[in-house]
Amino acid sequence: MIISRLLFIIFLVSGWCSAQGYENKADNILIVYLSRTNNTKVLAEMIHENVGGNLVALELKNPYPQNYKSIVAQVAEENRTGFLPPLKTQINMDKYDTVFLGFPTWGMQLPPPIKSFLTRHDLKDKTVIPFNTNAGYGIGSSFRTVESLCSDCNILEGFSVTGGIERDGIYLAIKGNRKVEVKELLVEWLEKLKPLTIKN
Numbered sequence: 001m002i003i004s005r006l007l008f009i010i011f012l013v014s015g016w017c018s019a020q021g022y023e024n025k026a027d028n029i030l031i032v033y034l035s036r037t038n039n040t041k042v043l044a045e046m047i048h049e050n051v052g053g054n055l056v057a058l059e060l061k062n063p064y065p066q067n068y069k070s071i072v073a074q075v076a077e078e079n080r081t082g083f084l085p086p087l088k089t090q091i092n093m094d095k096y097d098t099v100f101l102g103f104p105t106w107g108m109q110l111p112p113p114i115k116s117f118l119t120r121h122d123l124k125d126k127t128v129i130p131f132n133t134n135a136g137y138g139i140g141s142s143f144r145t146v147e148s149l150c151s152d153c154n155i156l157e158g159f160s161v162t163g164g165i166e167r168d169g170i171y172l173a174i175k176g177n178r179k180v181e182v183k184e185l186l187v188e189w190l191e192k193l194k195p196l197t198i199k200n
């Protein structure tokens with residue numbers, strides 16, 4: 001009796017997985033993201049729920065200051081000088097062929113740690129899919145910079161939504177009804193990508 005119930009559960013779960021359509025590729029999918037106030041992290045987790053794969057938060061050797069004005073000033077200086085902050089997170093890219101790359105907009109640009117990631121990891125010939133949250137001012141030059149730092153990657157259509165407004169004390173904004181709304185948009189986007197990311 002217990003065994004037949006167990007078999008039934010396995011049957012249901014495997015049916016659900018194949019309905020997602022990503023099951024063959026899950027081991028080859030990396031979802032890597034930078035997030036300070038967790039909005040981008042929520043998107044990363046939603047993508048992970050839908051496509052599986054490995055979920056990795058990028059960490060820095062020297063974390064940014066907590067204070068908003070201090071981080072804004074530091075990021076502006078890093079962007080000005082082209083400084084690439086060293087990463088604590090090192091990823092062996094060999095086993096991945098699809099990389100979901102998540103980041104907030106910082107100073108209307110790609111955050112320096114993502115520039116570090118793209119510069120210090122070999123993503124040649126991999127499929128790269130950017131996703132982003134911002135305070136309502138959009139992606140700025142961030143997606144274009146992904147393209148230029150990853151010119152030998154196959155970059156697919158990215159996804160971007162409004163997240164928090166740290167400047168005004170609004171930190172995690174993708175929660176409650178807003179989370180439900182964002183999830184619908186995100187699933188719609190993933191459905192469009194599916195034929196491009198699954199190779200049989």
Ligand SMILES: Cc1cc2nc3c(=O)[nH]c(=O)nc-3n(C[C@H](O)[C@H](O)[C@H](O)COP(=O)(O)O)c2cc1C
Nearest residue numbers: 035036037038039040104107108134135137163164
């Ligand atoms: C240093 C810094 C710079 C930012 N610059 C911008 C910006 O130029 N445009 C914008 O729309 N939002 C900007 N933001 C807001 C974040 O993009 C937004 O809050 C995002 O949702 C944060 O994502 P997270 O919660 O994953 O860290 C900035 C935030 C920080 C900390």
